[in-house]
Amino acid sequence: MLAYLEQALGRTRMARLREARVGIGGLGGLGSNAAVHLVRSGVRHLVLADFDRVDKSNLNRQYYFLAQVGQMKVSALADNLRLIHPDLDLTLICERITAANVLAVFDSCGYWVEAFDQAESKKMFVTAGLRRHKRVVAASGLAGWGRTDDMVTREWSSGLVIVGDRKSGVDAAAPPLAPRVGVGAAKEADVVLSWILEEDEAVAEPGEVTEARGAKEAGGVKKARGVAEPCGRAETHEMDKTQEVGKTRGREETYAVGKTYEADKNRGVEISPGAAGSAKFRLPAGIYAITSQTHSLGRSNLDVAAEILRSGVKILQYREKSKVFREMYEECLVLRRMTRESGALLIVNDYPELALAVEADGVHIGQDDLPLQVVRQLVGSRLIVGVSTHSPEQACAAVEAGADYIGVGPIYPTRTKENVCASVGLQYLDYIVAHAEIPFVAIGGIKEHNLGEVLSHGASTVALVTEIVGSPDIEGKIAKLNQIIEVKDEKASDIVGVLTGGEE
Numbered sequence: 258m259l260a261y262l263e264q265a266l267g268r269t270r271m272a273r274l275r276e277a278r279v280g281i282g283g284l285g286g287l288g289s290n291a292a293v294h295l296v297r298s299g300v301r302h303l304v305l306a307d308f309d310r311v312d313k314s315n316l317n318r319q320y321y322f323l324a325q326v327g328q329m330k331v332s333a334l335a336d337n338l339r340l341i342h343p344d345l346d347l348t349l350i351c352e353r354i355t356a357a358n359v360l361a362v363f364d365s366c367g368y369w370v371e372a373f374d375q376a377e378s379k380k381m382f383v384t385a386g387l388r389r390h391k392r393v394v395a396a397s398g399l400a401g402w403g404r405t406d407d408m409v410t411r412e413w414s415s416g417l418v419i420v421g422d423r424k425s426g427v428d429a430a431a432p433p434l435a436p437r438v439g440v441g442a443a444k445e446a447d448v449v450l451s452w453i454l455e456e457d458e459a460v461a462e463p464g465e466v467t468e469a470r471g472a473k474e475a476g477g478v479k480k481a482r483g484v485a486e487p488c489g490r491a492e493t494h495e496m497d498k499t500q501e502v503g504k505t506r507g508r509e510e511t512y513a514v515g516k517t518y519e520a521d522k523n524r525g526v527e528i529s530p531g532a533a534g535s536a537k538f539r540l541p542a543g544i545y546a547i548t549s550q551t552h553s554l555g556r557s558n559l560d561v562a563a564e565i566l567r568s569g570v571k572i573l574q575y576r577e578k579s580k581v582f583r584e585m586y587e588e589c590l591v592l593r594r595m596t597r598e599s600g601a602l603l604i605v606n607d608y609p610e611l612a613l614a615v616e617a618d619g620v621h622i623g624q625d626d627l628p629l630q631v632v633r634q635l636v637g638s639r640l641i642v643g644v645s646t647h648s649p650e651q652a653c654a655a656v657e658a659g660a661d662y663i664g665v666g667p668i669y670p671t672r673t674k675e676n677v678c679a680s681v682g683l684q685y686l687d688y689i690v691a692h693a694e695i696p697f698v699a700i701g702g703i704k705e706h707n708l709g710e711v712l713s714h715g716a717s718t719v720a721l722v723t724e725i726v727g728s729p730d731i732e733g734k735i736a737k738l739n740q741i742i743e744v745k746d747e748k749a750s751d752i753v754g755v756l757t758g759g760e761e
């Protein structure tokens with residue numbers, strides 16, 4: 258098994274899988290099956306916790322066998338996992354997990370899998386994991402049968418992913434059954450797998466523009482993520498001669514022009530990483546600040562940017578509509594140095610050649626700029642490419658063509674951008690939150706007074722122009738915006754309020 262995995266994934270990724278420590282809280286239907294998936298994928302170090310014994314009633318969905326009824330789940334599961342791969346490092350905790358012992362048990366693990374059946378345990382586990390800055394995957398809404406396409410995988414906040422339809426709790430009419438519980442377990446395991454496999458590839462290091470993104474495999478061929486499920490056409494595109502283009506699983510649906518997205522929403526169209534097949538990129542959560550000298554109350558872009566970066570903002574976009582190219586280049590060179598020093602990403606708006614010339618981290622393009630395919634040909638995988646979208650059709654097209662993230666807006670009316678389309682409202686954001694599997698940033702008319710609303714609709718990254726650059730006290734303004742974001746982050750652990758019980 259390991260030889261096959263190494264051949265399929267390459268040595269570097271196998272090493273990452275071998276080193277990763279994954280903690281699983283609860284070994285019922287979710288936890289036992291997730292453990293099996295992880296072991297089959299090459300994970301070796303597992304901390305497994307459950308205080309219960311195998312019962313006959315568990316066998317309809319949990320990874321145990323008749324002969325194991327009466328055994329402690331931790332030891333029964335350990336036996337079963339070792340039948341798959343004998344050389345495992347398993348820490349078996351046969352105790353009820355509570356706030357008092359959760360860290361003692363799981364703190365050594367970077368990845369936490371929530372697989373409890375009680376809402377209170379779920380809440381405790383997720384909250385503890387997030388406080389320790391762990392990657393936590395939790396499940397909600399797996400009961401009953403059917404509607405497996407409603408079981409989505411959603412990044413709820415930085416570090417927390419929830420799988421399931423978030424509605425279908427266990428009750429008399431909706432018992433926990435093998436298929437939906439199994440889908441939930443597989444999704445949880447896949448989230449962990451993606452985190453492990455893409456850890457280094459996923460986070461663009463500010464200032465590192467060349468090989469930081471995307472795993473370089475032997476022979477210089479970069480393999481695409483195998484999970485691409487773009488909406489729209491199933492054809493592949495030759496994006497980059499050095500890349501193997503992502504396999505796209507075809508869907509019948511294509512968006513007809515003018516079709517409303519309400520209709521599509523119910524059809525569960527997913528937006529997944531697309532044809533460029535780059536490793537999944539994570540956009541830092543929080544403020545995405547954008548320059549605009551004309552709105553900066555007479556201050557220069559560089560002075561404004563200095564204040565923005567001093568406030569700890571981790572993404573800065575250089576957007577300048579009124580300067581000659583040479584001046585933009587000079588400014589970007591300085592911004593490159595400043596963003597490197599402060600550990601922020603530098604994204605250049607509109608001009609891929611400028612972004613390349615100053616070794617920015619990325620380029621942002623809109624619907625009227627060079628087509629994404631052309632930009633990708635110019636920048637290959639050296640730059641993050643963000644694309645403005647104003648509708649599900651545009652989002653799908655951007656994802657399919659290999660955008661690394663999308664802009665979603667304008668959420669509210671704005672006068673900052675000329676000729677921008679009418680505001681799309683929170684409805685489009687809701688659609689993206691439910692369907693997008695690549696990062697997105699909400700933009701357009703976002704102010705201190707409506708930021709909370711945007712965040713509460715599920716945006717983790719928010720782009721603002723005039724609210725920041727047009728403020729006389731930029732640091733004070735950013736502090737206030739950050740306060741609103743922090744309150745939302747604390748509330749993120751309240752997601753567990755929607756975690757339904759009885760998953761296993």
Ligand SMILES: Cc1ncc(COP(=O)(O)OP(=O)(O)O)c(N)n1
Nearest residue numbers: 606621622623624645664674700720
């Ligand atoms: C993060 C982000 N989202 C959207 C835009 C708008 O890009 P575009 O539609 O090309 O308009 P201009 O900014 O070029 O006027 C953006 N810049 N950033």
Ligand SMILES: Cc1nc(C(=O)O)sc1CCOP(=O)(O)O
Nearest residue numbers: 666667671673701702721722723
């Ligand atoms: C540049 C831009 N792009 C948008 C989009 O929806 O794509 S809205 C917008 C302007 C955002 O400025 P402000 O924060 O001042 O409203």
Ligand SMILES: [Mg+2]
Nearest residue numbers: 607622623626
């Ligand atoms: Mg543009």
